[in-house]
Amino acid sequence: MSSSPLRRTALDALHRSLGATMTDFAGWDMPLRYGSERDEHNAVRTRAGLFDLSHMGEITVTGPQAAALLDHALVGNIGGVRVGRARYTMICREDGGILDDLIVYRLAETEAGSSHYMVVANASNAQVVLDALMERSAGFDAEVRDDRDAYALIAVQGPESPAILASLTDADLEGLKYYAGLPGTVAGVPALIARTGYTGEDGFELFVKPEHAVELWQALTKAGEGVGLAPCGLSCRDTLRLEAGMPLYGHELSTSLTPFDAGLGRVVKFEKEGDFVGREALTEAAARAGANPPRVLVGLVAEGRRVPRAGYAVVADGTVIGEVTSGAPSPTLGKPIAMAYVDAAHSAPGTPGVGVDIRGTHEPYEVVALPFYKRQK
């Protein structure tokens, strides 16, 4: 890691006043937890949680050929995204390796004949994504702009989040579908209101100017007081997304895997117009994954209480058959869980005899289909 000082979000002083335990995350000093991470996790599952996600990397793409550029640079069909909607997608290398997973929001057009997108990258990959988009924009009538410092990002997630947000905005939240976003005003602050998240619950992500972040955080805190809204750190965000079976870059996703290897081939849209970076390699990867998948991403649920960690070997009959990519005690299941890449022969739910090598001891684990948790709609 670099030795440069950690970056602090606009909410830094507020986190410290709340007694947060801070952690270095991708060069940012971020709240890991405020109190018990299990309580924070459960707040999001049953009530609501408030997150500072200002480390996420926003990149604005505008211009007459903004859609064409993104269709070329990313694997998804971005031209097909309607104004006010969002799309989960990926950016790959020419060899098909995943550079990052992204959410692309198509915003309202600010001038005729020019479309407007916001690409949200993981903090750890934001520079890589920005560089790739800049490079791939050559020849397109489109502008790629680094907007990482233009936004703070506050998320309110959990079943009570629509009611909390509704008390602070006139925006049509009822009409705002999952993976949609609209400009509005929340607690008097201009915001892009997006119905997206990384927790497996209903919820919203609010992109605002950094100078408005404290005001918005405090208004949300007050609005959520009566329904048990809790400030939440990155630790519970990780267990929430793990239960929801959502991949995390650097764990389930990497440059040495294609979207097909990660079981996410559905994000690759070969039918879109024009060429895109990685098409050839991904065509081969799709065929390979269909015919002879090397390893498959599965869920593992512990029979015992010892927690599998990223990098631990998955074993069967004393032989290594895979590797844990993420593992944690699951507050919702009350047992340790993990995501792991395992040989296809051992990937079917219920496959007997699968274990995880936990520091020399082979602990029994059940192979399950992902996700571990799905909210009742």
Added chain:
Amino acid sequence: MSNPQQLRYSKEHEWLSAAEDGVATVGITEHAANALGDVVFVQLPDVGSAVAAGETCGELESTKSVSDLYAPVTGEVTEINEDVVNDPSLVNSAPFEGGWLFKVRLAEEPADLLSADEYTAFSAG
């Protein structure tokens, strides 16, 4: 947080009670429990086993990590806290009381342990 005056402390963040009939109680400090976060699994030494000062004798798992448990003193384990095995959150909620880990019959007088004030200064550093 305050570290009880009647306990002694190791630099690995364990505490040791004054011995009664040669048997002392061992736990981890509130500072250590806070640093770990929610403890979800504890592996304690077997009753009857020998532990040696400064050597690992178990594990504590939290949401984010696994940490070794070090014995603050040399001796024989006489009892483990079954309550904390069944409910590891006791380590977080009552590290100096209900979250104690095991009892040990001292083979020798402990050396190099810190007083409460010394430990408070050490753990703040």
